[in-house]
Amino acid sequence: MLTFDLIVVGTGSAGATVAQTAREAGKSVAIIDKLPFGGTCSQRGCDPKKVLVGAAEIVARSEQLTDKGITKPTTVNWADLMRFKKTFTSPIPERTQTKFSDLGIQTFHGSASFLSASTIRVGEDELTAKHIVLATGLRPQLLNIPGEELLIDSTGFLELPELPANIVMVGGGYIAFEFAHIAARAGANVTILHQGQRPLEGFDADLVKLLVKAMESIGIHVVLGAKVIAVQGNPDKQTVWYEQNEKEHTVLANVVVHAAGRIADVAELNLEKAGIRVGKKGVTVNEYLQSVSNPGVYACGDVADKGLPLTPLASYEGRIVAGNILNGNNRVYEDTPVPTAVFTIPTLASVGLTEEQAKEKGLKIKVTFQETSDWYSSRRINESFTAFKTIVDAQTDQILGAHLLGTGSEEVINLFTLAIKHQITAKDLRNTLLAYPTHGSDLSSMLPED
Template sequence: METQKFDLVVLGVGMAAVTAANKCASAGWSVAVVDELPYGGTCALRGCDPKKMLRRGAEIFDAASLMKGKGIEPGSLAINWSDLMAFKRTFTEKMPPKIESGLDVNGVTTLHGSAKFIGKNKIEISGNTLLEAKKVLIATGAKPRKIDLPGAQYLIDSTEFLELESLPKKILFVGGGFISFEFAHIAARAGSDIQIIDRGERALKGFDPDLVDKLLERSKEAGIEVVQKTSLVSIAQEGSGYSATLDVDGNTQKYSVDLIVHGAGRVPAIDYLDLDKAGVDSSAHGVKVNEFLQSISNPSIYAAGDAADTKGAPLTPVAVFEGKVAASNMLKGNHAKPDYKGVPTVVFTIPELARVGMLEEEAKAAGYKLRIATNDTSGWYSNLRVGETCAATKVIIDDETDKILGAHLLGPEYAEIINFFSLAMRLDLTTSDLKKMVSAYPSVGSDIGSML
């Protein structure tokens, strides 16, 4: 086989990969990208975007329910799952060709197949193509964590859930994180009976526990049962469904369901790359990199996004700016470092739960003198208007500098409001600065000053 030579080969074609490939190609480098899956990565095709397309149906259903007796009669309003899934595909089916054509226009060579290293800077694709690169960016993303138990083959993962043509009546979600809660809130509004099991004592442990408690109450009202200190032991077929054996705080229970969904975490998708052939060190969190996103063991290799072991959260915006940083360092030599300050994260339940910065317990442990602004916003006009009774905020402020250390929001449209707190943190604005903002009224944004 003839070896094709490039300045840069990017493994994976998600957001970190596309960002870096286009940046380096625009600088005149010869660049190739390769992925065995359709171009677009998890967010565009198997995660954030299609999930939120499905959530729109749940939003409409829930909004009508909240306004019952307030001028709206929901009546026979229901979610048609197959039509909602078709709506989702109006986005996802267009993305791979759109992304590939965009790369082509920018002069990036687009390749398809399974890549693995056969040397420090040499890559084989599906046994029939050889590449050699001056630099390689590993941006292969993440995949569901393997669950090793009897009957694990009966689990479906988030990718498969997003392709369900019909929604079963009784669904069990395994794991108390983003995936389980977001899908559960969609499926419950579509008419399914939902149970989430979580082996820990606290679900959504990356979020403020006081707000999580409120969300759990709201989830229960929506028909979602959350059972903590519970783990899945085994799965067996039972008629057309399944029997799940659960360990509930040390006691064994059986649970009959139609579908079991794996929402118990994700891991870097790097195990098939044969990293040892390239002398690339890795951990359970991804490729080990220095502060410039360069492999600590092979200087010609960089990594970004969920495939890299960094301080960044596994979020699309983080992958994008890590892709930019990695590209800049490859082009100009190591000089840029990713800035993780003030990066917000949201679990898109109904209503959504948002966080940026420190938790209260983290800020206390760090020794700050705190001023904590807490509000039950369920009675505020912006929530009263839509009938939502589950809404609250907690803003953690450094009392000595008046700067925001963390913000935690639960309520309708608060995924948009968290961005204001993020910007304030990234620009070192004080709460006094934020209060100077003159907002359109009546808008949810006009509540920010009162949240402080």
């Protein structure tokens, strides 16, 4: 039996933050991961995805400006792009392992499972600690359909050695939309099958409708109300069966990507042996991010049932957990405005309340919505599908929410986040001088006049 002050399961942003902070405070720390060290975002998620998005953006811009100074659209060499992507992802496991070792954190590779409330087994080793932190992230949820084994997940898509000619995305969230844009701009035929009537449900409905139009304009086929019921074929050619309007339909694919939601990655942990409660969103925690049923266990990042599954939020939660373990429970999880972006082309970005949420709260609001393809910032790059919607409290002039569609939205949304967090009024933000011509300089035109 190996004894530590702290055991951390998971080496992504949340887990690494806790482990490093505790070790720097002099605690003995063990960290475990069944996957290559470094977490999802940096190796199998947001970072490598954004590398691919960068190439897709170049294709999109060249297509938009063809015959407007650009002679012909550029194309993607998928194999070269994958090699470039690997220059970011391949060094991460060794780099992470070295960092942990240099700090004196003891590392363990393998699947962790609880033996008791304070004891974990990994491989042949048994570890015990006063505090255990779960930061295992998410995994794709089972679809429970015949032929499910033929699907690849987001990790598989990011490792494709060649781009298939025909791709089906099952799902209507971030992953499906972003990967659809990457694949389509690289030359694939892409179909999205989404079970619901509204994709990207957490985002503003008006902007999502416009984004779907943008996708359809480049040949992406978005099918709503489509419940996938089976996949047949072999790894190189599949037939996807789906129900829509009580009728069965099929679509052919060379690759089918599971992008229909993720759940907490806890199946192998044997949480019942530690008395740890799990809900639909993940490990059930209190305001201190402490398990409600086992006070020796904390959870942070995507595996906990707080907040959105975003990397900055995972790091934030990791800092809370580390502080509470080192100093006693003296820091609570607080809701804070968290901007988020869907890296489609154009980008969809959001922070704060949607119009629907504000109305559900009974707030008196000013809603400003406009399509902006005729604005200079859109016209200069010939971008056809751009828009914004802002929600402002009619009584206090506080900005409650901002929703943007267009190039640069992922940066402009950060300005709105600062305004919401620090309670800068719409009037003060509108009257702030910003560099021109920039996407940020459009901000003053997105807010209501007095």
